[in-house]
Structures are given as C-alpha cells and as structure tokens.
Amino acid sequence: MNSLFALVDCNNFYVSCERVFNPRLLGKPVVILSNNDGCIVSRSNEAKRAGISMGVPVYQCHELIRRMGVRVLSSNYALYGDMSDRVMETLRTLAPEVEVYSIDEAFLPLDGMKLKDLAAFGERIRRIVRQWTGIPVTVGVASTRTLAKIACARAKNTSGVLVVEDGSMTAEILAATPVEEVWGIGDRSGLKLRKAGMETALDLRNGQDNLIRKVLHVTGLRTAYELRGKSSIESIRIADKKAIMCSRSFGRPVEEKNELREGLAYHATRACEKLRRQGAAAGLVTVFIDTGRFRGKVYSASTTVTLTEPDFDTAVIIRAAGEGLERIFRSGFLYLKSGVLLSGIVGLDQVQQNLFTPGRGAEKKRNLYKAVDLINSRFGRDSLRPAATGLSRKWAMKRKMCSPRYTTVWGEIPLIRDRGRIKNRQTGKMIGDSSGFR
DNA sequence: TCTGGGGTCCTAGGACCC
DNA sequence: TCTGGGGTCCTAGGACCC
Structure with missing residues (x-):
C-alpha cells in the first residue's frame, strides 16, 4: 500500500x-x-x-x-x-x-x-x-x-499548499533542491555527498546504495529510500524521554560556587518537573559547568552522580547536583553556563524498592510531589519552590524585550478597552488595537 | 559589552564474558 | 615463529533536527 x-x-x-x-x-x-x-x-x-x-x-x-x-x-x-x-x-x-x-x-x-x-x-x-x-x-x-x-x-514561497504525487514533477523539484536542504542531511553530510558526486536531492535519490551507505551509513540510505517514495522513517511518536536536560546561560558571568549551586538547583527543579510529568524516576544525575569558548580562561567540566535508587524527588536530585558541583568546581573562572542532565530513566512501576527505604515513605513522597506540581500548575511556576534555588537569582537570564504571557497568566491577559485600545493589565502599556481580535 | 536550549540516533572502541 | 571468535554492554563523540 x-x-x-x-x-x-x-x-x-x-x-x-x-x-x-x-x-x-x-x-x-x-x-x-x-x-x-x-x-x-x-x-x-x-x-x-x-x-x-x-x-x-x-x-x-x-x-x-x-x-x-x-x-x-x-x-x-x-x-x-x-x-x-x-x-x-x-x-x-x-x-x-x-x-x-x-x-x-x-x-x-x-x-x-x-x-x-x-x-x-x-x-x-x-x-x-x-x-x-x-x-x-x-x-x-x-x-x-x-x-x-x-x-x-x-x-x-508559493500558494501555501503543495501536493507532490506525480513522479516527473518530483524529479523536477528534487533537481532544484540542494542536497543539504534534504531533511536529515546537514552541512557535514552534504559536503561528503558532494565529494561523492551527489549535489542535489535528485542525485541522492538516484545514487547507488552501496556508495550512499559507505558515505553516510544506514541513516543516509534511509533518507535515499524516502526520496524514492519508500517510507523508511518510523512513526514519529512522543516517546518517553531517555534523557532530560535543563541548562541555561547566565545573564552575566558567575564566579561564586554558591551562585553556581543555586543555578544547578534551579535546573534540577525544572528537570524533576519534566521527569514527574513523564511518570518516571532517574538513576543518574550529570552536572556540567562551562565558561563558554569565546573569551577569557576556558574551562568546562561535567560529572555524573549515581543515585542509590532511581528517584523523582527534587530534594534528592538537588543534593546530587551539589555533590557533583563539589567534584568539578574550580575557582578563578568566570562561568557562563550550567546544566543538569537526568538519565537512567525508568518508569515508576519499574523502580526497585531499595532495601533500606520503607515502602510507606515512597507513597508519601508521591503524594507530596503530586500536591506541589498541582499547586505550581494552578498558581504559576515556582509558587512553591526549593529555597536552594535562591532568592535574588542574580544569575537569571536576560529577557529585556519580552511580551506578556497573554494566554497563560491571568494578570497578563490583554484587556480590550473602549475605542478598541488594548492595555496590558500589569504594565499599563498599550499593546495593540482591536483589529487583531475578530 | 553581546554567541540558545533540548533532544535523537548512530558508530566506534574498550571492557568483559564464555 | 605461532596467541580465537563471538557476543553484550557501556561510553564518548559526531551529526542531525528545530
């Protein structure tokens, strides 16, 4: 079919x-x-x-x-x-x-x-x-x-809809498509294909299997099959994540260990929220800190902390991240970025009960975080948050020109005024006119 | 002055096992 | 002189995507 x-x-x-x-x-x-x-x-x-x-x-x-x-x-x-x-x-x-x-x-x-x-x-x-x-x-x-x-x-660039069924029309379009514009072929692979004589999507479609496989392995060959009209990419499903990463550049360089610790606690908190939304627990916590590669003394390091059992408890993950930071922190550098990666992810039903953890504690913990996540989803992120994520957050990222969260925060929903003027409730600034609200 | 974040898949190579 | 073969698992790194 x-x-x-x-x-x-x-x-x-x-x-x-x-x-x-x-x-x-x-x-x-x-x-x-x-x-x-x-x-x-x-x-x-x-x-x-x-x-x-x-x-x-x-x-x-x-x-x-x-x-x-x-x-x-x-x-x-x-x-x-x-x-x-x-x-x-x-x-x-x-x-x-x-x-x-x-x-x-x-x-x-x-x-x-x-x-x-x-x-x-x-x-x-x-x-x-x-x-x-x-x-x-x-x-x-x-x-x-x-x-x-x-x-x-x-x-x-044309009418907004294009249906390609007919074979010759496809060839014409493929000939006009540079090979690196094909989905799955980036600049690196494009260069390799060009060296092998394949410059357009049409060349790749008509290329010899063994040559394509030699240059780009099975992924490239799959792409060639796709160009020939044979569907070869598995269904794109929203699979459970195998790794959950939260990382960010700081709004300004950070030197102090305590500020790095706060930043990591913040990332750990975000990562745990994603983890719990997936109904999972993580066994490995990787932390990294980085000075960036553009200026000054360069240093980057990462380390992975293994938990005694997979967990979704923000407090446990924050503690592990702090432990990791102790291992890799070096003073005298201006850090620009940090992050937390959760891996070794398993579903809650697969979490093996640790010998030393009483079962009722686990049940209590689940209920606690269910409540925390519910409160934060109803009243906004960070309504309830760990103190370890800091109060002043001097390292927070820059967003100088951000529009209101029109659709997700009550206080920022646009108000339609008489004469069709629209005002942002928080800032009092006019943000548009009614021509956009039909 | 100023350079994103979050993810996937694949391969190669080492450690280890029988 | 001569030192197996096949498999699994893990990690690091490359390439790609938006």
Missing part, C-alpha cells in the same frame, strides 16, 4: 504568535531572540527580505536592525508553547492521527482518510488553523515524510 503524509508547518512561528496579540507587528520586519537575548531564532518575511540571517548573534546585526527599523523581541516560550498546543489541538480535529514533530510542525499520516482532493484538504487545514488560532501555516503532501518536507518548503 502506498503511504501518504501531510506536513503542516507554522510560518515564522514565534513571530506569528506575537502578531496574534500585537497586530501592530503585522507587515513590519520582526525578529525573536533566543534565550538570554543571544541569537536570532525567528524572523518575519520582511526581516528575511531585509537580509537578516537565521541563528546569528543579534549584536552582529545592530546596524541593519536600526536601519531597517526591525522590531526585536525576547522569546516568550510560555506563549509559544500554549499557541503550539492550540494549533495541534486544531489539527487533531482535522485528521485521525497527528505526529507532533516540533513546537511548530506536525506530520499527518493520511492513509485511510480516503481524500479525493488533497490540495483542497491542504487549503482546509490552512483556513481552519488560521481561523481558530490566528497562526498561518504551510502544508506539503507526499508519499514519505522526507518528500512532504521538501514539498512544504517549496510551498512556503
């Missing part, structure tokens, strides 16, 4: 989220920055046309930003995560199966939907997602996920 997939990709997702709540950004060049206001991670079409590249440090384009009047915003993940959920929920009403691939993309396996007009289906997705969430999307349809990605990329 032939397979069939649609890829739905949100256009300039972070910028689009901001525009839903601040229509003044419509039609203007806008960029969104990474954590700590470091690099540019999302651009409006106007910003792309102005010549601003993806992923560059923002300080390298100050001049361009000033000249072109580009609006610059810090990233607001509370908003983007919530908007993403709304988009995915909408897609679930349109197709029986939705594989959420990233915050702004999803594959829809279409086999068995018996669609007569695929282009019309794509149009319908665009229209309804736009209407229900305010987010513009592009749709690519093809017989494999890799081909659907290529179709979607082509559709970005």
